[in-house]
Amino acid sequence: MNPSDLEERLARRRAEVERDLAHLCTAGQAPGRLGEAVAHALEGGGKRLRPVLVLAAFDAADRGGPGAASRRRAAIPPAVAVELVHTYSLVHDDLPAMDDDDTRRGRPSCHRAYGEAAAILAGDALLTEAFRVLADPRGYPPDTPAPLVRDLVVALAEAAGHRGMVGGQAVDVGLAGPVRDAESLDALHRGKTGALFVFSAVAGGMAAGATPERLAALRTYGDRLGLAFQIADDVLDLAQDAPGEEAGGPPSYPALLGEADSRARARQLAGEAAAAVEGFGPGAALLVDLAWHAAERRR
Numbered sequence: 670m671n672p673s674d675l676e677e678r679l680a681r682r683r684a685e686v687e688r689d690l691a692h693l694c695t696a697g698q699a700p701g702r703l704g705e706a707v708a709h710a711l712e713g714g715g716k717r718l719r720p721v722l723v724l725a726a727f728d729a730a731d732r733g734g735p736g737a738a739s740r741r742r743a744a745i746p747p748a749v750a751v752e753l754v755h756t757y758s759l760v761h762d763d764l765p766a767m768d769d770d771d772t773r774r775g776r777p778s779c780h781r782a783y784g785e786a787a788a789i790l791a792g793d794a795l796l797t798e799a800f801r802v803l804a805d806p807r808g809y810p811p812d813t814p815a816p817l818v819r820d821l822v823v824a825l826a827e828a829a830g831h832r833g834m835v836g837g838q839a840v841d842v843g844l845a846g847p848v849r850d851a852e853s854l855d856a857l858h859r860g861k862t863g864a865l866f867v868f869s870a871v872a873g874g875m876a877a878g879a880t881p882e883r884l885a886a887l888r889t890y891g892d893r894l895g896l897a898f899q900i901a902d903d904v905l906d907l908a909q910d911a912p913g914e915e916a917g918g919p920p921s922y923p924a925l926l927g928e929a930d931s932r933a934r935a936r937q938l939a940g941e942a943a944a945a946v947e948g949f950g951p952g953a954a955l956l957v958d959l960a961w962h963a964a965e966r967r968r
């Protein structure tokens with residue numbers, strides 16, 4: 670893979686996502702400091718990885734031919750919705766009661782810029798808006814089957830809630846049992862980080878009308894990608910000398926496995942992700958490249 674070629678393909682899809690976010694998400698228009706806090710949270714150079722993944726999964730799974738461009742529009746609401754959920758999670762994760770972070774993406778975190786009340790409400794507004802965007806038929810092509818929209822709403826609720834991201838975060842902050850070994854650390858991150866990656870990959874496939882076998886392959890892909898991404902994140906923290914988890918919190922992967930084994934595990938997971946979508950053909954090239962990129966990323 671040529672890295673600048675991948676960067677170019679990602680940048681093109683990111684630009685698409687920025688346009689769709691601006692078009693579909695109304696939460697930044699809320700009056701006063703609430704709207705400003707929402708806009709602040711949504712800006713700042715996020716990688717938009719999850720929505721890009723929705724689009725890449727659609728492109729991998731769609732049969733192509735007549736109507737492809739219209740069908741692809743059905744992938745836009747889940748792409749926007751998952752970024753809104755991700756953004757809310759970062760705002761709430763930075764709050765004093767959670768990670769207590771002063772900065773996010775090199776700028777003041779939302780509560781540092783606008784105060785805790787505004788940040789809590791901005792997160793609430795983003796989460797609620799995610800489901801409004803996902804459920805609103807006006808965001809989809811006119812011939813979109815209603816069950817697709819319903820199934821996407823259920824899938825995002827499962828990924829974002831107590832069986833997914835919120836459940837993983839609860840373990841992370843010590844509300845739901847100890848983390849002592851690689852297996853329980855995997856379970857934490859499958860919830861906290863992985864569930865939104867799985868949703869993204871599967872939602873792209875759902876929008877493309879993929880077969881159950883292909884949806885299962887995309888689920889495996891998202892699961893392995895999510896873990897590889899998280900391990901790479903821990904390795905990056907180590908390289909940047911970022912403060913580790915608070916005393917008493919769960920260990921990082923390098924703390925548990927060592928740096929070399931963590932890197933090797935991330936590469937192994939990327940290989941499993943790539944293998945899961947091997948049968949999709951050349952349309953899955955971006956998914957494959959993304960898996961390796963996530964495991965070996967530098968930001």
Ligand code: GRG
Nearest residue numbers: 715716717718758761762774835838861862902
């Ligand atoms: C508060 C309910 C709740 C959940 C928080 C996702 C999360 C759960 C916390 C984020 C903490 C964190 C730094 C996790 C490590 C991996 C991760 C999800 C990093 C942030 O995602 P990126 O790198 O961020 O995609 P950008 O800024 O590019 O959007």
